[in-house]
Amino acid sequence: MNIIKTIAEMREEARENARRDASVGFVPTMGALHEGHVSLMRRSLEDNDVTVASIFVNPTQFNEQDDFDKYPRTFEQDCEILEAAGVDTLFAPEAEEMYHPRHQTSVAVAQLADHLCGISRGRRHFMGVCTVVSKLFNCVQPTRAYFGQKDAQQALIIQRMVIDLNFPVEIVVCPIVREKDGLAMSSRNRRIADDLRDSALTLVRSFGYACGMLKDGERDAQTLINGMMEFILRDRRVEVDYVSIVSPETLEDVATVDDFSLIAGAILIGDVRLIDNILVTPEGPARGQIEFI
Amino acid sequence: MNIIKTIAEMREEARENARRDASVGFVPTMGALHEGHVSLMRRSLEDNDVTVASIFVNPTQFNEQDDFDKYPRTFEQDCEILEAAGVDTLFAPEAEEMYHPRHQTSVAVAQLADHLCGISRGRRHFMGVCTVVSKLFNCVQPTRAYFGQKDAQQALIIQRMVIDLNFPVEIVVCPIVREKDGLAMSSRNRRIADDLRDSALTLVRSFGYACGMLKDGERDAQTLINGMMEFILRDRRVEVDYVSIVSPETLEDVATVDDFSLIAGAILIGDVRLIDNILVTPEGPARGQIEFI
Numbered sequence: 070m071n072i073i074k075t076i077a078e079m080r081e082e083a084r085e086n087a088r089r090d091a092s093v094g095f096v097p098t099m100g101a102l103h104e105g106h107v108s109l110m111r112r113s114l115e116d117n118d119v120t121v122a123s124i125f126v127n128p129t130q131f132n133e134q135d136d137f138d139k140y141p142r143t144f145e146q147d148c149e150i151l152e153a154a155g156v157d158t159l160f161a162p163e164a165e166e167m168y169h170p171r172h173q174t175s176v177a178v179a180q181l182a183d184h185l186c187g188i189s190r191g192r193r194h195f196m197g198v199c200t201v202v203s204k205l206f207n208c209v210q211p212t213r214a215y216f217g218q219k220d221a222q223q224a225l226i227i228q229r230m231v232i233d234l235n236f237p238v239e240i241v242v243c244p245i246v247r248e249k250d251g252l253a254m255s256s257r258n259r260r261i262a263d264d265l266r267d268s269a270l271t272l273v274r275s276f277g278y279a280c281g282m283l284k285d286g287e288r289d290a291q292t293l294i295n296g297m298m299e300f301i302l303r304d305r306r307v308e309v310d311y312v313s314i315v316s317p318e319t320l321e322d323v324a325t326v327d328d329f330s331l332i333a334g335a336i337l338i339g340d341v342r343l344i345d346n347i348l349v350t351p352e353g354p355a356r357g358q359i360e361f362i
Numbered sequence: 363m364n365i366i367k368t369i370a371e372m373r374e375e376a377r378e379n380a381r382r383d384a385s386v387g388f389v390p391t392m393g394a395l396h397e398g399h400v401s402l403m404r405r406s407l408e409d410n411d412v413t414v415a416s417i418f419v420n421p422t423q424f425n426e427q428d429d430f431d432k433y434p435r436t437f438e439q440d441c442e443i444l445e446a447a448g449v450d451t452l453f454a455p456e457a458e459e460m461y462h463p464r465h466q467t468s469v470a471v472a473q474l475a476d477h478l479c480g481i482s483r484g485r486r487h488f489m490g491v492c493t494v495v496s497k498l499f500n501c502v503q504p505t506r507a508y509f510g511q512k513d514a515q516q517a518l519i520i521q522r523m524v525i526d527l528n529f530p531v532e533i534v535v536c537p538i539v540r541e542k543d544g545l546a547m548s549s550r551n552r553r554i555a556d557d558l559r560d561s562a563l564t565l566v567r568s569f570g571y572a573c574g575m576l577k578d579g580e581r582d583a584q585t586l587i588n589g590m591m592e593f594i595l596r597d598r599r600v601e602v603d604y605v606s607i608v609s610p611e612t613l614e615d616v617a618t619v620d621d622f623s624l625i626a627g628a629i630l631i632g633d634v635r636l637i638d639n640i641l642v643t644p645e646g647p648a649r650g651q652i653e654f655i
Contacts, residue, residue: 076528083530087380088380172526173473173526174523174526175469176469178466178467179468180466203527229467230467234469234497237373237376
């Protein structure tokens with residue numbers, strides 16, 4: 070695997086790929102790789118001539134220095150995982166390479182960022198994401214880029230940005246990968262204390278609870294949300310950031326679940342913030358989503 | 363000359379250019395072409411294998427509907443000019459092709475937009491410029507893009523944006539082209555009533571006046587500005603939007619002209635807004651700028 074640290078080198082490789090008309094799959098990550106990331110790499114390797122992964126813990130998308138500092142960094146291990154997966158190139162620039170001292174340009178998606186995590190993490194979060202993804206796209210110049218459905222809002226915002234700014238990139242959103250017990254894979258999971266591991270499951274279990282209510286004929290979003298909130302807060306070690314039921318296209322709250330709807334939530338387990346989501350229909354989980362027994 | 367109206371076609375041509383490793387020069391315009399534009403085309407034709415011009419009167423960079431409506435549109439004539447210059451491809455999309463109904467993404471350069479025209483035209487102006495230039499870059503995928511020094515702030519903002527977002531594009535800024543009498547070429551000049559033509563010259567003449575003061579040893583920016591203001595306002599048909607002396611790098615006001623400084627101004631002649639600028643040193647006009655006798 071070719072490890073590239075500078076933008077100039079990455080650009081040279083991108084140009085060479087364009088010259089030989091090679092399709093390039095790109096998986097941007099913040100490292101601390103897990104099976105969810107690997108599923109994106111696998112998909113990219115299937116779809117493209119060349120696969121580029123990036124590892125860059127982007128300072129501008131963290132609203133708290135503490136969260137940035139505590140974000141897991143496992144570079145050696147990440148390299149082994151990428152190598153084993155068969156990734157061709159790793160782009161891993163330092164922050165100084167990515168942000169010029171006089172950097173002052175930002176990319177923002179307006180309405181879609183005004184919901185869910187955009188409220189709790191602030192507008193700067195998705196502005197940071199869009200800015201760094203634009204930068205990475207311009208460095209790597211991919212044919213396709215792969216994002217996980219776990220960060221549903223992020224995936225939607227990136228898709229919107231790509232359409233709006235005419236990036237010549239196809240965005241591929243891949244299903245959530247879960248632990249055996251249902252917990253959505255996340256780099257942050259390794260920060261959950263062992264004795265709180267079970268509490269981390271309350272969010273996905275509350276989705277199961279909501280799907281049970283749906284199966285019983287409940288369609289009213291607020292009633293479903295109240296049910297989920299009550300379910301989660303039975304565990305006193307869990308704090309709820311939000312639980313919402315929204316349109317999967319606009320992320321606006323829906324009043325009733327009478328079409329595809331996205332149930333999305335964020336909880337705090339100690340100081341670890343976890344998010345998860347599930348696409349549902351009035352009958353329960355949509356096809357390809359987790360099935361609750 | 364190949365005239366392209368859709369993004370898909372433009373992208374296909376861009377891909378073909380990359381495949382055969384052709385260097386692509388790009389001159390984005392809003393049409394109503396004049397000798398200033400042609401100088402950019404000529405430079406691009408010299409520097410690159412392929413030259414692409416665009417004509418798109420971008421609605422999002424006008425803060426007044428009236429200014430947008432009155433912006434000169436001379437498509438047939440523009441095509442003849444481009445053809446005669448030897449331009450290979452004209453990209454001329456309609457507004458509906460460029461802006462999706464749910465468009466909500468913007469690109470903004472912060473500090474540099476907080477000065478000069480960014481104050482009088484509002485922050486949305488340069489946000490509109492940066493957004494549309496990003497879109498055009500992604501459609502055309504040029505090697506180099508050409509901008510006129512007449513819009514000095516715009517050129518600087520685009521340069522900053524390209525560095526900050528890592529666009530693989532080299533920005534080339536070309537000198538102001540002037541009428542014989544010194545008036546900076548502008549698409550808006552054709553909207554100046556004949557009897558006000560002479561008043562339009564007050565701005566560039568005030569630069570000459572300031573250069574005279576510089577030659578006489580005056581260095582204090584406010585004194586120079588006062589002199590220019592007084593000079594311009596002797597003509598009662600002219601309204602001044604601003605006259606500023608700023609750092610050509612940061613666009614921040616300078617207190618004294620003891621290094622390269624940018625004198626920039628905007629005036630109103632009837633309902634026509636005109637801008638102009640000149641780079642000076644403590645001795646007078648910098649090399650390559652207009653010489654005042």
